[in-house]
Amino acid sequence: MERKKIIIVVENSPEEEYGRRLGDKIRIKSANYDVIVRYAKNFDERTLAISPLDKIIYFGEARKEKDWEKDKKTRWKFSKFGMRYGWAGNVCTIYASLDDLKWKDYFEEFRNYCENMQRIYRDVPLPHKNLVKAAGDAVAKGERATYRCQYSALIHEFLDWGGFDSFMAEADPRNPAFVKIVQQLPNREEYNAAAAEQGLWNTEETRDGYRLQKGGGYFRILDRESKVIAWGDRSYEKLGEMAFFALFKEPFFKTAEQQKAPEKGKIRYKTLESLEPIDGILKEADKGIKDESRMIRDSGKNAAILVGSFPEVAGCFIGGGIGAVGSFLALYFMGSVIGLSAAGITSALAALGALVGGGMVAGIFVLAVPIAALAGAGAIAVGKINKKKLETEKERLLQQAIEKQNAIMFRIKAEVNAVQERADYLASLNTVLKLIIKDLKADLGK
Numbered sequence: 001m002e003r004k005k006i007i008i009v010v011e012n013s014p015e016e017e018y019g020r021r022l023g024d025k026i027r028i029k030s031a032n033y034d035v036i037v038r039y040a041k042n043f044d045e046r047t048l049a050i051s052p053l054d055k056i057i058y059f060g061e062a063r064k065e066k067d068w069e070k071d072k073k074t075r076w077k078f079s080k081f082g083m084r085y086g087w088a089g090n091v092c093t094i095y096a097s098l099d100d101l102k103w104k105d106y107f108e109e110f111r112n113y114c115e116n117m118q119r120i121y122r123d124v125p126l127p128h129k130n131l132v133k134a135a136g137d138a139v140a141k142g143e144r145a146t147y148r149c150q151y152s153a154l155i156h157e158f159l160d161w162g163g164f165d166s167f168m169a170e171a172d173p174r175n176p177a178f179v180k181i182v183q184q185l186p187n188r189e190e191y192n193a194a195a196a197e198q199g200l201w202n203t204e205e206t207r208d209g210y211r212l213q214k215g216g217g218y219f220r221i222l223d224r225e226s227k228v229i230a231w232g233d234r235s236y237e238k239l240g241e242m243a244f245f246a247l248f249k250e251p252f253f254k255t256a257e258q259q260k261a262p263e264k265g266k267i268r269y270k271t272l273e274s275l276e277p278i279d280g281i282l283k284e285a286d287k288g289i290k291d292e293s294r295m296i297r298d299s300g301k302n303a304a305i306l307v308g309s310f311p312e313v314a315g316c317f318i319g320g321g322i323g324a325v326g327s328f329l330a331l332y333f334m335g336s337v338i339g340l341s342a343a344g345i346t347s348a349l350a351a352l353g354a355l356v357g358g359g360m361v362a363g364i365f366v367l368a369v370p371i372a373a374l375a376g377a378g379a380i381a382v383g384k385i386n387k388k389k390l391e392t393e394k395e396r397l398l399q400q401a402i403e404k405q406n407a408i409m410f411r412i413k414a415e416v417n418a419v420q421e422r423a424d425y426l427a428s429l430n431t432v433l434k435l436i437i438k439d440l441k442a443d444l445g446k
Helices: 016-029 065-071 103-120 144-160 163-168 176-184 189-197 234-246 273-290 300-308 311-318 328-338 342-354 371-376 384-414 420-443
Strands: 004-010 033-039 055-059 075-080 083-088 091-096 202-207 210-215 218-222 228-233
Touching: 004 016, 016 033, 016 055, 016 144, 075 163, 083 144, 091 144, 103 144, 144 163, 176 228, 176 234, 176 300, 176 311, 189 218, 189 228, 210 234, 218 234, 228 234, 234 300, 234 311, 273 300, 273 328, 273 384, 273 420, 300 311, 300 328, 300 420, 328 420, 384 420
Parallel strands: 004 033, 004 055, 055 091
Antiparallel strands: 075 083, 083 091, 202 210, 210 218, 218 228
């Protein structure tokens, strides 16, 4: 059986050295692939017999910027100090430009960045202290030393900080999180007919031959053979997107190995609006208690939150299972982040982390950031009257949550012989209610 290939295409220019250095490092990381380095002028897909499973990395000026702008497909995962990398499907572009490194950034930030990188990677050089200002307020064109700084750092950014692993991620329909989520998606015959009539599908993302498509009131996930392996109406769109990302062996979202516990007295819910998700779960719990046939797939917009409470699902997205979530709002925002477009996920997570000075920590995305920052983002400090209303509402919801959780525990014991879907539904409600109770008690100082 022919081995899969990673083909690095470089321009016959000064960055060739770094393209070959990238190839050497990739050979160590990916023993299951043949790594081939080619000059752009000698690159011919036909002679290399490229298959749909092979990966292509355009390094440096091998792929001109006009090509990126023309196809509009490359989705940039990293962009800083004139350095960028991103991909569309199995084609990745890694590029550095002096024109994008502004004069002010060079002296105020770029040197500090290189100094910090050099503490970790000795092969990253430091830029010159004295440069001649170029036209257009950019660092002087033709400054090879600055190119060396950019490309040396960019190789480490791509290989060691999560970019390469995400680009190489392969789909695995046996992923427990994928199986669990798909089990909760509606599977009714009328969807088959409705989806067949759908004329135009918008493809959000393509990786390793799998596609997530949306059109009209429906979404679907297709495998390499274009077989529909999951689908439903748009009310289950978040579950569909979670299932799509859960397909891949490499987790897309992880937490740092150790998260700081919330500071004592730190308020999680700062506004009445931030309590609305809790109210929604309490209403769902009430329906589940009264209706013994209700399942997760019947819970509408709450389905993503309930499915997210399963350890195998939470573990796929934030590492370590539900224990890493720590609070209800973390679980809620996990579902919300998954709902973003595929193109914006990396930047969205970085933005969430930036609220608390986090973002990427040694290549690991911190998703379960301190909830106080999330709940309070954009909120105006409340006055004494509003503060009293907020505390009163928290107390009311806390008592309801305790009452509902006790009732759910009773249903679990009473329905010991329930079908698995019903048992999963009750168990997920129990877990989510426990997190709600924990959050509210912490806010009320209990």
